[in-house]
Amino acid sequence: MNPSIPRPYPPKPANAYLFATCLIDQFAPQAGLDTVSLLQREGISIHFPEAQTCCGQPAYTSGYPDEARIVARRQLDLFPQAWPVVVPSGSCAAMMRHHYPKLFANDPVLYAKANELAGRIFELTEFLIHVVGFKRVDVGGSCTVALHTSCHARREMGVHETSAALLAGLTQVKVVRQARAEECCGFGGTFAMRHPDISAAIVSDKVASLKESGAQRVVSADCGCLFNILGRAEKIDQSAAKGTPSLPGEHIASFLWRRTSGGEA
Amino acid sequence: MSQNQTVHFHPAEGFAERSRAAVNDAHLRRSFRGAMDFLQAKRLSQFPDADELSALRDLGKAIRLHALANLPDLLEQLEAKLQANGIQVHWAETPDQANAIVLDIAHRHDAKNMVKGKSMVSEEIGLNHAMEVAGIEALETDMGEYIVQLAGEAPSHIIMPAIHKTRQQIAELFAAKVPGVAYTDNVDELIRIGRDVLRKKFAAAEIGLSGVNFAVAETGTLYLVENEGNGRMCTSVPKVHIAVTGIEKVVAKLEHVALLNILLPRSATGQAVETYQNFISGPRKPDELDGPDEVHLILLDNGRTQAYADVQLRATLQCIRCGACMNHCPVYARIGGHAYGTTYPGPIGAIISPHLLGLEATYALATASSLCGACVEVCPVRIPITDILIRLRNEAQAASAGKLRGGGRARKPLQSSIWLVWSWIYGQPWLYRIVSWLMSRGRALAPSNQGAWTRSRTPLNPAPQRLRDLLRRPASG
Numbered sequence: 001m002n003p004s005i006p007r008p009y010p011p012k013p014a015n016a017y018l019f020a021t022c023l024i025d026q027f028a029p030q031a032g033l034d035t036v037s038l039l040q041r042e043g044i045s046i047h048f049p050e051a052q053t054c055c056g057q058p059a060y061t062s063g064y065p066d067e068a069r070i071v072a073r074r075q076l077d078l079f080p081q082a083w084p085v086v087v088p089s090g091s092c093a094a095m096m097r098h099h100y101p102k103l104f105a106n107d108p109v110l111y112a113k114a115n116e117l118a119g120r121i122f123e124l125t126e127f128l129i130h131v132v133g134f135k136r137v138d139v140g141g142s143c144t145v146a147l148h149t150s151c152h153a154r155r156e157m158g159v160h161e162t163s164a165a166l167l168a169g170l171t172q173v174k175v176v177r178q179a180r181a182e183e184c185c186g187f188g189g190t191f192a193m194r195h196p197d198i199s200a201a202i203v204s205d206k207v208a209s210l211k212e213s214g215a216q217r218v219v220s221a222d223c224g225c226l227f228n229i230l231g232r233a234e235k236i237d238q239s240a241a242k243g244t245p246s247l248p249g250e251h252i253a254s255f256l257w258r259r260t261s262g263g264e265a
Numbered sequence: 266m267s268q269n270q271t272v273h274f275h276p277a278e279g280f281a282e283r284s285r286a287a288v289n290d291a292h293l294r295r296s297f298r299g300a301m302d303f304l305q306a307k308r309l310s311q312f313p314d315a316d317e318l319s320a321l322r323d324l325g326k327a328i329r330l331h332a333l334a335n336l337p338d339l340l341e342q343l344e345a346k347l348q349a350n351g352i353q354v355h356w357a358e359t360p361d362q363a364n365a366i367v368l369d370i371a372h373r374h375d376a377k378n379m380v381k382g383k384s385m386v387s388e389e390i391g392l393n394h395a396m397e398v399a400g401i402e403a404l405e406t407d408m409g410e411y412i413v414q415l416a417g418e419a420p421s422h423i424i425m426p427a428i429h430k431t432r433q434q435i436a437e438l439f440a441a442k443v444p445g446v447a448y449t450d451n452v453d454e455l456i457r458i459g460r461d462v463l464r465k466k467f468a469a470a471e472i473g474l475s476g477v478n479f480a481v482a483e484t485g486t487l488y489l490v491e492n493e494g495n496g497r498m499c500t501s502v503p504k505v506h507i508a509v510t511g512i513e514k515v516v517a518k519l520e521h522v523a524l525l526n527i528l529l530p531r532s533a534t535g536q537a538v539e540t541y542q543n544f545i546s547g548p549r550k551p552d553e554l555d556g557p558d559e560v561h562l563i564l565l566d567n568g569r570t571q572a573y574a575d576v577q578l579r580a581t582l583q584c585i586r587c588g589a590c591m592n593h594c595p596v597y598a599r600i601g602g603h604a605y606g607t608t609y610p611g612p613i614g615a616i617i618s619p620h621l622l623g624l625e626a627t628y629a630l631a632t633a634s635s636l637c638g639a640c641v642e643v644c645p646v647r648i649p650i651t652d653i654l655i656r657l658r659n660e661a662q663a664a665s666a667g668k669l670r671g672g673g674r675a676r677k678p679l680q681s682s683i684w685l686v687w688s689w690i691y692g693q694p695w696l697y698r699i700v701s702w703l704m705s706r707g708r709a710l711a712p713s714n715q716g717a718w719t720r721s722r723t724p725l726n727p728a729p730q731r732l733r734d735l736l737r738r739p740a741s742g
């Protein structure tokens with residue numbers, strides 16, 4: 001896989017599946033709802049297979065491929081129609097698009113299935129830009145934001161430019177660039193639990209650079225990074241006994257939906 | 266000069282403690298951060314055209330793949346060509362064997378003094394220590410290596426060994442350890458002091474030892490790059506030159522060196538070209554004025570054949586030791602090189618060390634990565650480092666020992682049962698539905714202490730209603 005080689009994009013479909021990810025389902029459902037709103041407004045019917053659980057990445061990256069396979073195997077059957085599958089997370093999208101075929105490499109039948117599915121996995125922001133041709137008027141007030149792109153969105157999916165392009169289309173939004181914007185936030189799934197000191201050092205630097213950028217809030221297309229960054233920022237606020245969050249943030253789907261739907265800015 | 270050299274391998278169990286100490290060392294954090302920012306910017310300035318860089322990396326990878334695909338043949342060809350050129354070839358399976366070969370040569374020449382050019386393989390085999398035990402002074406002549414040797418430390422970076430040291434620390438070190446030197450933190454002055462010491466040693470040494478960047482099979486040439494001229498001195502002034510290298514450093518043709526060397530200095534230090542490029546093709550000929558009377562090459566295995574034997578892990582041996590992966594690694598930038606406890610730190614250290622030292626002893630390194638892929642993005646020969654890290658995690662925790670030394674030893678019953686239960690829950694939609702529903706309903710019971718997570722972050726709590734609950738109601742759009 002080489003993210004610098006552009007993939008082909010289909011025309012805007014009438015139907016699409018949503019693979020919402022376990023993090024959004026359980027911890028950040030608003031990001032999922034706003035993803036649905038954004039896509040339905042474009043005239044796309046969204047199908048949410050209820051049997052979906054998790055892409056399997058946590059076990060896959062922790063060294064438990066058999067367990068990852070059990071979970072990933074379940075997701076393979078959820079999308080029988082040839083519709084695109086939209087994933088509001090660069091990391092989970094990369095798992096399904098690039099790692100599923102590797103995970104099932106030893107089983108010709110499942111490999112074929114995984115490969116076919118991989119071909120129609122789209123990260124939300126790339127789908128909005130390249131498939132939907134998203135163009136909505138920014139109706140929010142002026143504000144300053146910074147974008148954090150997850151490492152898998154950037155380096156495996158190669159979609160860092162589509163998040164940036166969506167923000168650039170919002171006329172009242174000023175996007176500032178934090179120092180070392182390309183650097184990891186230190187989440188890395190179980191890495192954050194296994195090496196808490198190193199992870200904390202990395203995310204503390206990330207929070208500091210985001211604050212120094214002058215952004216009023218941070219947006220990202222990945223909930224894992226957001227939980228990490230915002231959780232760290234909140235903890236720092238708590239120890240400084242600060243009432244209002246010094247670094248609020250949200251999923252890019254929520255931000256986009258509010259800015260373009262007439263909800264408050 | 267007396268050094269208190271030790272074997273610098275630290276057991277893996279200490280990794281957590283060492284990395285914690287490192288991230289809490291503000292001074293170390295600042296110096297590594299500054300150095301990494303500088304090196305990243307310099308590298309980038311050498312590759313202004315992304316497409317060209319991408320094509321070059323394809324080429325670099327192809328050359329290394331070609332060499333590895335033909336490794337046994339190329340090594341035989343290399344040996345024959347070197348011998349034809351008058352270079353003596355030795356094979357060492359282990360560090361001890363390699364050191365024994367060096368000692369044997371040294372004893373034959375009654376050598377007491379050795380000058381060394383920069384060589385990570387000599388670090389890998391603990392050569393300085395072996396020489397010291399045998400009563401031979403092995404003096405580092407690369408300025409960075411000289412500094413860490415004076416300090417009784419190991420290199421913290423494969424290209425810039427003393428990168429963890431500030432100017433002031435070096436000044437203090439010189440004042441304390443070099444006889445007759447007053448404190449100065451003037452860089453030019455410090456370099457002059459070092460040079461003065463080393464000059465005299467070059468003249469006195471019976472043996473010069475060096476590493477090798479590439480060994481060319483077709484011509485029997487040893488290629489060595491450096492910036493200080495000390496490498497040329499070590500390989501040409503003493504009567505005997507011994508080069509040590511890993512068996513993977515062979516390439517088929519001389520022109521392959523030319524191509525790889527477009528990538529090597531640019532990726533390493535952000536230089537377009539190194540100051541010195543040495544093509545060593547044999548001992549001094551009768552009509553030549555300088556050069557050693559004897560040249561030896563020691564080819565070291567030390568676990569490399571284990572990597573070679575595995576289709577996926579073989580890619581580890583593509584490495585040209587440029588150090589770009591560590592220069593771009595968010596973990597290395599936070600903990601520096603010493604915390605790894607291995608000769609090779611950073612991403613390359615995490616993937617090569619298991620073959621040199623066993624997976625059991627080095628498993629912590631494979632886990633100390635967020636798999637961000639910054640290393641993969643810059644590696645000039647496109648080693649899929651993150652995929653290899655995942656593979657090593659698999660092997661370390663596998664239920665059976667597998668093919669790798671120390672495989673399966675990191676498996677912990679509690680951990681594997683947690684993942685098994687996880688796979689039941691997320692592998693059965695009905696069970697997931699119940700468990701996730703319970704988590705939402707019981708969110709008030711979510712612990713405020715979530716272990717390692719909440720040491721630096723606020724707790725992560727389930728939402729009152731899951732997305733699937735909310736989607737059951739009429740959609741908002």
Ligand code: SF4
Nearest residue numbers: 584585587588590644
């Ligand atoms: S793994 Fe790649 S980036 Fe790292 S030292 Fe080797 S060649 Fe350089």
